[in-house]
Amino acid sequence: MKKTTLPILTMILSGCALSGCSGSLVARMTNVGDPPDMSQTQNPTLMDGYRPVSMPMPYPEPELTNVNSLWQTGSRAFFKDQRANRVGDVITVLVDLNDKSKIDSNNTYNRNASHVSNVTNFLGFESKFSAIFPKAVNPANLTNTGSNSQDTGRGLLDRKDILELKIGATIIQVLPNGNLVIQGRQEILFETELRIVEVRGIIRREDIASNNTVPYEKISEARIAYGGRGDVSDVSSVPWGQQTLNRILPW
Template identity: 45%
Template sequence: MMRIRLLALAAFLPLGACSTAAEAIRGPELAPVGYPAALVPREQAIMPLSASRDPNPGPAGANTLWRVGARAFFADQRANRVGDILTVNIDIDDQAKTINTSTSSRNSTLTAGVPHFLGLESSLGKVLPGGFDPANAIETASKTANTGSGAVNRSEKISLTIAAVVTTVLPNGNLVIQGTQEVRTNAELRQLTVAGIVRPEDISSANTIRHTQIAEARISYGGRGDISRVQKTPAGQSLVERFSPF
């Protein structure tokens, strides 16, 4: 049984090493939205347009402002169906400070003897080295000490706006949204990504929502290009620092 466990562990070790090596080279990946699993698709599904969503409504008739195929004046204009667009306001101003200190120590001693053992205690002296004392056959002593300290002081501030698309409507009416925005300047690409789950009632009348109202929120702000590549730690150095035992 132990041999089977060792073989199974040896089989999974290369997979774990590959995953760790890929993360060291490419950087950490965002986890998928987990309510339920794999809600955010990689590719957007193209939904057929209905007659009520005609992108090219006809001209207004005489003596009226109404256009054939246009949305109603008093209908809810907030996103509520797959393919609808809403605006996400990201305003992060977080600060975190943590200080931890731990100290531990331990002393232990053990003394054991066998002054009487079926009358064989005298015979043990002939087998064991000279000076054997049955009353003090075993004596051990150990001492350990550990001291650790750590501190975290972080400050993050991000103020961005991005348009997201409704990708799924859950059975309870909640909306799964996903949006990506890319801006390229010369050889540098800035990418902003947002995904998560929102309640229709949290969407404002202006069809906007705050990032604090997004459940399972996944917000990524970064880029790639010449400048990002120079600032990033080389892959070889990252691998050495991650797997070095010293």
């Protein structure tokens, strides 16, 4: 970063501090002229917000063993199963998402209502209304009501999502029924744009292929995120000031 930009950057950061800018904005401003910083590799169970997974479990069943047999139930190899099955083992998740959806709705709502009551007095208090209201009160029209409402709405959604990638995930928990909780994160830096891929969920041991891979559709409670930060993300995203107005303004 050039030295001539330091005073300008200092003024911007000071203005942000006085106006209550978010910490993420200040962090982004400090990286002006430099690519985004990559995060350190760390234990997923020590990350902020991590909670052990708790799912309904079946009753425990006794393990069945075959006398004089070296074969392991569910094994793909004769002597040893090479697939991931313990905490810390790595498995490859195959994501091949090609989703297309289209929704077109058109709604029209009309309602007319009228109610006329035959009440001719209001417990004798109608004579006192002239002191409050500018015109004389007609007792025959004390409770007459009417309403007329109309609403027309049109909605159109046409979207297509394509995501193809492979990501390594780590087993971070083994549930009592043998299912595996996995979580993986990858960061790829392209010049000034940092791409981040995250995946987590629950898989069965039986769904792990012999090459130690599992397709994303076999992941229960799957959470797959693909995003990033950098110059491209800044240009394509809505400015934070406009985002604030979108959440505050009622119209």
